[in-house]
Amino acid sequence: MFEIPVHIVKERMSFIPKKYIENNDDFPYLGIELLQSIGLMSLNVPTEYGGKGLGHDHGNFGILKALKQIGAYDLSLGRIYEGHLNALLLIDRYGGQNQKMDYFQQAMSGKLFGIWNSEFPSEPLEYQTSGDGGILKGAKVFCSGASNIHRPIVTAAGPQGTRMILLHMDQYELMEDMTYWKPMGMRSSVSCRFDFTGTVFQEDQLLGGVYDYVSEPDFTSGAVRFAAVQLGGAEAAIRATATHLKNLNRTGAPEQVSRLGRLAVLRETGMVWLKRAGEALDSRYVDPSGTMHLANMFRTVARDICEEVLKICEMAVGLQGMMEPHPLERIHRDLSVYLKQPGPDRTISAIGTSFITDYS
Template identity: 45%
Template sequence: MLVLSADVQPPVLDRSFWRPLGMRATASFRADFTGLSVSASDLIGRPDDYYRQPWFGGGAVRFAAVQLGGAAAVLDETRRFLRRLGRTDDPYQRQRLGEMLALHETGQRWLRGAAVQAALPSSTTEPLPAAKLAAIGAYANLVRATTEDICLETLRLAERSVGARGLLQPEPFERLHRDLTHYLRQPAPDATLADAGRFALASDRPAYELWGD
């Protein structure tokens, strides 16, 4: 990894490829560094530091938190829409909102669990044991996979709650749906879950002790 002084050596930026389904308010660029000079002082860390585990895979918890925030926004918008239309007495709408609330709380508990797993002891400077590093990575993978399921199910329930009327512009739900759907498409979801399964298969601990120290 490196940081270049773009005001001194400006790269050529190309945004033309960024035409996403959702997240249209965002920007992403291809940067062409052809002809620019890189010195040792521009480098950050050593080669492959960016991919060190469990910190690279564990970083998925950050975007999982954003995704769960998107699902919470979908829940709140669904609730606002139904209240505005006076549909709060419909037993089926109440049931769907209850399911969405359960999904939301599940996601929050997974995030808290990830924070516990990743918390580093303040009383020692010793490297973490390999087993602990593996547990951090596996737990983060489960957070990521479970978050995707939570968000997709939240979207499904919300769609049924608001119907076609709620999906029309300028209703906020239309944009929230596109943004969350697009952001959920993170790379290698199947491999992520398989890695968590590999961690469990390599351990002799019972399930309730898998995440212990």
């Protein structure tokens, strides 16, 4: 079975050549190049299509470890890579034979995929059938990766309901609207708005059926992937803090040692949960409700861990960690933004309901 080259990622990332350090607000071109060079872009493409075949009913822990590693390297890159894996998963689950052959081949040869679902209620993305395909009206926001994503999947409301459409961005000339993307962190995910009004597509670009995008258990349990990336951000904050304390010879102070101890416990807690979530994901079609329950708990605990880690690191490093060029400055901003994922209250309520119904 294919072993995820996580050690390679780690090795390379622990002595990342200067050229791979992109401490700016641009799309992480070099990070993508790095992932392509170590074969991570086809991690969940099935083996019969030439990929590594992880993330279906086995190997999800490996995927989560890779996501965490990449998140530790750069959270924006982690966000973009997570979208790529999610899109390939949707193609595998809902694509026809020709779509799989075509799109998996494209992923293998370097095309980037993504999933753009978020929109403002005032300008929802809709489509009308027209000729051999359809035409879009409306916009999407938070389109991570922007025009660098060659094959985004967008969700759009059609005559029968919402469907997924695979867009070929190289065939359109769409304007990246960055007006709505001025966050304090995660800027290099370049999560812009696109107005797709007038964009046409062919029938074979429609993916799956009506409401397949939100079908369970995949929709809810998919949250474990962004939680894994978030834990990578926590890992980076812990590393930056430990290095800072060592460099300043501040590891002898009992308060700092106690903080390091708490960080070590939080780090290990995240790792234990990551493994449990990966194993649960492997059996999501056997135990759908159990997997969704666990995924909801994992994303909740991952956020709690990250928030606690940031709080401790902030105190341990002090002002230096709030200023460039200290690495904690950017990690802190990026992670604070990336922790904002949809419906945290709804998630905890779902856990409570599921607990009282099925597990108590």
